[in-house]
Amino acid sequence: YDENNQVVPTSIIPLIDGGTEGFKGNARVIMHGYTSCIECTLDLFPPQVNFPQCTIANNPRLPEHCVEWVTSILWPKEKPFGPDVNIDGDSIEHIQWIVEHATKRANEHNITGINFRFTQGVVKRVIPAVASTNAVIASICATEVFKLATSSVLLMNNYTMFNDIEGIYMLTYPPEKREDCPICSNVPVRVQINETAKFQELVDQLIEKYQLIAPLICTQIDGKSKTLYMTSTKQMLELTKPHLRMTLQELGLANGIELLVGDPARASSMRVIISLTSSMETITAK
The missing domain is CATH 3.40.50.720 (NAD(P)-binding Rossmann-like Domain)
Structure with missing residues (x-):
């Protein structure tokens, strides 16, 4: 610039x-x-297409549900190729094992359509x-x-x-540029949330709205830098995880405070300004 x-x-x-x-x-x-x-x-x-765990475990209706049941529930339980071996979508032995057990699961619920190619496509999330x-x-x-x-x-x-x-x-x-785009615009984004909400609700809202993976959230309170949430290391996760159960007020997050949010899925950090609303304002907005 x-x-x-x-x-x-x-x-x-x-x-x-x-x-x-x-x-x-x-x-x-x-x-x-x-x-x-x-x-x-x-x-x-x-x-990304994800299937509800309750459907996979209790009431599968599609062949995809049977394959997901094997990969997410049966594989971690039985560890067929060793305790530290993860599923390899390119391994014939791994896919064949999944096919056999997914077919058994499908037969129990009168589901058809499972074969090697289909199973590998589900495991690897193959796009046609x-x-x-x-x-x-x-x-x-x-x-x-x-x-x-x-x-x-x-x-x-x-x-x-x-x-x-x-x-x-x-x-x-020509798609329009977003004025609040955190990548090509320097303007911070505003996030509205109820003043009585817990920090967990704010984190969930940021993850869903901006498709974050493992957010790092920092801010400045009374001139001092404070890390509110961090998952990149086990030690920092243990230190910051209790913040999720606290309210925004308990953390000192007042209306208009600015957060700095980083994430592996983003090329740069984004600035987020919190706009606190009362319960009555939320009802009126709806």
Whole structure:
């Protein structure tokens, strides 16, 4: 950035991103400071599919439930290949063992459709790939690289969707930048939460809203830096875990206080300002 807090064009490293899932695909060109970043469009990404543990354990209805039962419940219990051996999705022996026990589980509940290929797909979370879709998206990405290298044509503006399930459909449009994006904007995000809430509720809200994995949460209270939550080491987890049961007021988190939140899933830390609301305000908002 220059003295006016504007992006220096020569410092930009362009990112050309593409991906496919079955007959659907997308490609985009990201220019920091000029286009929306991946974080701005995080809502476009579907959450990872997870199955309720109660359904897996007690009332499986799909073949996926049977495979998940073997991997999440039976494998840790029986440890078929040794106490310290985790499931290897590329191991024929591991997948075959899962197939055998998942088939038994499926037969008990009149479920069909379990085979080696299906089981490996569930274990490895395999996304189906179609060669024609891959070719189209790869060609779009290669074309954008050529444009960047030669400056011969204007770049894509800046996100393209592709769908060839029924015929061929394509759409190119520029996703808007989020003004509160923690990656490409310096503006802190605001999180509303009830003033009587416990710290656990705030952590859960941050994890769900910003898809965090293992958040590190710090703040400054009375001019002193304080680590509120940290899971990266066992010692810090033991020290900060009791904070989850405390209310925000007990931790000294007043209205308008700023938190610094880091996470392995994010390229940089994000600034979060807490906006406390009363119970009456929450009811009125609803």
